[in-house]
Amino acid sequence: MSIELALIPIAIAIAGAVGNRKRVVQDPPNAFRMETRIKDARLLSRALETLGCQSVVLGEGIGSSYHQTQIVFEPTQSGAFDAIFIGDIGAEHAHAFLSDLHDEYARQVQEYVYTNLVTRARERGLVLENAEVQQDNSIVLTFSL
Amino acid sequence: MTRRVNIRIFPDGHIQAEIHGIKGKKCVEYIRILEEILEAETVDSAYTAEFYENESIYVEDMQHIRQSGDC
Numbered sequence: 001m002s003i004e005l006a007l008i009p010i011a012i013a014i015a016g017a018v019g020n021r022k023r024v025v026q027d028p029p030n031a032f033r034m035e036t037r038i039k040d041a042r043l044l045s046r047a048l049e050t051l052g053c054q055s056v057v058l059g060e061g062i063g064s065s066y067h068q069t070q071i072v073f074e075p076t077q078s079g080a081f082d083a084i085f086i087g088d089i090g091a092e093h094a095h096a097f098l099s100d101l102h103d104e105y106a107r108q109v110q111e112y113v114y115t116n117l118v119t120r121a122r123e124r125g126l127v128l129e130n131a132e133v134q135q136d137n138s139i140v141l142t143f144s145l
Numbered sequence: 146m147t148r149r150v151n152i153r154i155f156p157d158g159h160i161q162a163e164i165h166g167i168k169g170k171k172c173v174e175y176i177r178i179l180e181e182i183l184e185a186e187t188v189d190s191a192y193t194a195e196f197y198e199n200e201s202i203y204v205e206d207m208q209h210i211r212q213s214g215d216c
Contacts (some may be wrong), residue, residue, distance in 0.1 A: 002164050002165060002166065002167050002168060002172045002192070002193060003163070003164045003172050003175075003176065003190055003191070003192055003193065004161070004162070004163050004190065004191045004193070005160075005161065005162040005163070005164075005176060005179065005187050005189070005190050006159065006160070006161055006187070006188050006189040006190070007159070007160040007161075007162060007179070007180065007183060007185035007186060007187050007188065008158070008159055008160070008185055008186055008188050009158055009159075009160065009183065009184055009185045010184050010185060010186060011158070011184070012158045012159075014186065014188060103157075105158075106156060106157045106158040107156055109158040110154050110155070110156050110158060113154050113158075113160065113183055113184065113185070114154055116182070116183075116184060117152065117154075117182055117183055120181075120182035121182055124178060124182060126150065126182075129149075134153075136155070136156070137156040138153050138154060138155045138156060139153070139154045140151065140152070140153045141151070141152045141153075141154075142149060142150075142151050142152075143149065143150045143151075143152070144147065144148065144149050145148040145149060145150060145164075145166070145167065145175070
């Protein structure tokens with residue numbers, strides 16, 4: 001063995017914690033803002049729709065709703081989206097929603113990375129020898145170089 | 146030794162990769178290729194003993210194999 005690597009897809013922010021409360025002066029009084037590690041708007045929309053939430057593009061952000069609460073995903077300078085909950089939702093429910101959303105988003109990232117990898121590896125001359133889904137739902141691929 | 150890369154993509158999005166059978170600078174080049182095709186950033190790496198094997202030794206070995214007709 002030569003090198004072992006740990007990598008994080010660029011669609012996921014390396015730093016930051018999911019659900020950290022933030023305060024921005026411009027936010028409406030009945031809103032609260034939470035940090036996410038989500039960086040890809042297209043995969044975010046897919047994850048929202050998989051959870052049964054409609055999503056609409058709002059400029060550089062994404063709008064959605066959860067029960068009676070409006071949610072705006074606003075891009076930040078770090079590249080990750082903040083989730084702004086506007087309406088009658090408790091912090092606990094908002095946190096639980098974000099946790100479910102992150103799980104689904106990560107699955108979307110996994111699928112995206114896998115699909116891209118198979119296509120791009122072929123283009124770079126890597127030959128796929130084997131691909132298996134493990135019990136923990138991770139995907140293991142072996143390429144010869 | 147067979148030149149091979151094993152990649153494991155976890156459901157939480159993170160990725161592990163192991164590059165086998167490649168020594169020295171070539172191995173570092175493959176890190177860049179993997180980052181590109183995975184659209185990912187390396188956040189940790191562990192270089193194993195094989196990485197530090199002198200490439201000139203590798204070349205000498207290859208010459209020896211060629212001379213002995215094992216190639």
